[in-house]
Amino acid sequence: MTLPQAIAQQDGFATQQLHAGERRDAAVNPRATPIYLTAGFVLDDFDHASELFSTGEGFSYTRVGNPTAEAVERRVAALEGGTEALLVGSGQAAVAITMLGLLQAGQHIVSASSIYEGTRGLFLDNLTRFGIETDFVDDANDPQAWERLIRPTTRALFAESIPNPKNDIFDIAAIAAVAHAHGIPLVIDSTLATPYLVRPIEHGADIVIHSASKFLAGHGAVLGGLIVDSGRFDAERSGELFPHFVERSRLGGPGFVERAGGNARITYLREIMALRFGPTPSPLNAFLINQGIETLSLRVERQSQNALGVARWLEQQPEIHSVDYSGLESNPFHALAQRYLPDGQGSVFSFTLRGGIDAARAFVNAVEVFTHMTHLGDVRSLILHPGTTSHNLRTDDELSQSGIWPGTLRVSIGIEDLADLIRDLERGLAGVRAGTP
Numbered sequence: 001m002t003l004p005q006a007i008a009q010q011d012g013f014a015t016q017q018l019h020a021g022e023r024r025d026a027a028v029n030p031r032a033t034p035i036y037l038t039a040g041f042v043l044d045d046f047d048h049a050s051e052l053f054s055t056g057e058g059f060s061y062t063r064v065g066n067p068t069a070e071a072v073e074r075r076v077a078a079l080e081g082g083t084e085a086l087l088v089g090s091g092q093a094a095v096a097i098t099m100l101g102l103l104q105a106g107q108h109i110v111s112a113s114s115i116y117e118g119t120r121g122l123f124l125d126n127l128t129r130f131g132i133e134t135d136f137v138d139d140a141n142d143p144q145a146w147e148r149l150i151r152p153t154t155r156a157l158f159a160e161s162i163p164n165p166k167n168d169i170f171d172i173a174a175i176a177a178v179a180h181a182h183g184i185p186l187v188i189d190s191t192l193a194t195p196y197l198v199r200p201i202e203h204g205a206d207i208v209i210h211s212a213s214k215f216l217a218g219h220g221a222v223l224g225g226l227i228v229d230s231g232r233f234d235a236e237r238s239g240e241l242f243p244h245f246v247e248r249s250r251l252g253g254p255g256f257v258e259r260a261g262g263n264a265r266i267t268y269l270r271e272i273m274a275l276r277f278g279p280t281p282s283p284l285n286a287f288l289i290n291q292g293i294e295t296l297s298l299r300v301e302r303q304s305q306n307a308l309g310v311a312r313w314l315e316q317q318p319e320i321h322s323v324d325y326s327g328l329e330s331n332p333f334h335a336l337a338q339r340y341l342p343d344g345q346g347s348v349f350s351f352t353l354r355g356g357i358d359a360a361r362a363f364v365n366a367v368e369v370f371t372h373m374t375h376l377g378d379v380r381s382l383i384l385h386p387g388t389t390s391h392n393l394r395t396d397d398e399l400s401q402s403g404i405w406p407g408t409l410r411v412s413i414g415i416e417d418l419a420d421l422i423r424d425l426e427r428g429l430a431g432v433r434a435g436t437p
C-alpha cells in the first residue's frame with residue numbers, strides 16, 4: 001500500500017522527497033520504509049500464484065520487484081516528474097539497460113561527446129560489439145550538429161544535463177526538439193544535477209538516468225542506478241521505429257503498448273531488460289538510497305552554495321588559470337545555467353593550475369580536508385586529477401576538447417564549512433608554491 005498519488009503531485013520538492021512513494025503496511029506501521037531483505041515472497045494459495053504471474057501485480061521474486069526498491073522508484077519518479085522509474089544496481093547498469101532496450105544490432109546512437117567516461121566506453125567498446133554504433137557531437141548545443149549525424153537507423157540521442165569536468169551545460173529543450181522531429185527519445189543522464197536542480201522531462205527529455213551512487217544517496221556508502229520515463233511513448237508516431245514495444249508477446253499476448261500505453265518503454269525495460277540481464281539492486285542498498293534522498297534538497301542547496309563560494313575564491317588566485325563553473329558570471333555557460341539551473345549550479349567542476357601536472361600533483365598531495373578519490377556527489381569534498389585517472393583513455397586532443405589540461409583538477413564540493421574548504425585549498429596552493437613532491 002502506498003500513499004495517495006495526490007501527495008506526490010501537489011506538494012513541494014522537500015515534502016515529496018520525504019513522502020512520495022513511501023510504503024504503508026496494513027498489519028504493522030513502521031515510519032521508515034522497511035528493508036525487505038528477501039530473495040522472494042510467499043505465494044498465498046494456488047490461484048494467487050497464477051494470478052500474480054499473469055498480471056505482474058504484487059511481489060514474487062526480488063529480481064522481478066521488491067517493495068523497498070519500489071519505494072525508491074516511486075519517489076524518484078515523483079521528484080523527476082516522470083510516470084515510472086526502475087532501480088538497478090549501478091548508474092552504468094542504468095545506461096546499459098536503457099540503451100540495450102532501445103537499440104538493436106544495425107542501429108545507431110548520437111551522443112554528446114562531453115559525457116561520463118564509463119558511458120563513453122560502453123558506447124565505444126561494448127555496444128559496437130553488438131552492432132550498435134555511436135557518433136559523438138562536440139558542439140552539443142547546436143541542433144544542426146545533431147541533425148547532421150542522425151541516420152535512418154538512429155534510435156536515441158544521449159547527453160548529460162551537467163557534464164563534468166567542464167560544466168558545459170546542455171540545452172535540453174533545443175535537442176529534445178531535434179529528437180522528437182525524428183520520433184526518437186532524448187536520454188539525459190542527470191546524475192550531477194539531481195531533480196532538485198533540473199527536471200529534464202519538463203524540458204522535453206524522454207528518459208532520465210541517474211547514478212544513485214552520487215547525489216541521490218549522498219553518503220557514498222552504496223551504488224545504485226535509476227531510469228525514469230516520461231510516460232510519453234507515442235506508438236502512433238514511433239511504433240514503427242520500436243516494433244518490440246508494439247508487437248504481441250512471444251506467446252501472442254498483448255504487447256507493451258497495448259498493456260502500458262505511454263509507459264511501454266519503461267515496462268519493457270523492467271520486464272524484458274532488467275528481469276533478464278539481472279542488474280538487481282540489493283534491498284539494503286535501496287533502503288540506503290531512500291534514506292539519502294530524504295535530505296537531497298538540503299545537501300544539494302548547501303553543496304551548490306559552497307561550490308559557488310569555492311569557485312569565486314579560486315578565480316581570484318594568481319596560481320589558477322581558469323575555473324570551469326557555470327555559476328560564475330564569467331563562464332560561457334552562465335546564461336544556460338541561469339535558465340536550466342536557477343536554484344544552484346551543482347557542485348562538481350574543474351579548475352586548472354598554471355603550473356601543469358607538477359602543480360596538480362603538489363596540490364592534491366597537500367590538501368587534507370578534500371578526499372582524494374574517484375567519486376562525486378558525496379557529502380564530503382572530493383578531488384581528482386582527471387587527466388591521469390578517469391580520463392586516461394583519451395588522447396591529448398580529446399582531453400583538450402573536454403577542457404582537461406595537465407593542470408586540471410576536478411572537485412566535488414561537499415557540505416563542510418566553506419571557510420574550512422578555502423583554508424584547505426590555500427594549503428593546496430601553498431603546496432604548489434613550495435613545489436612539494
Ligand SMILES: *Cc1c(COP(=O)(O)O)cnc(C)c1O
Nearest residue numbers: 090091092116191211213223224
Ligand atoms: C558515476 C556516474 C555514472 C556511473 O554510475 P555508477 O553508479 O558508478 O555505475 C554514470 N554517469 C555519471 C554522470 C556518473 O557520474
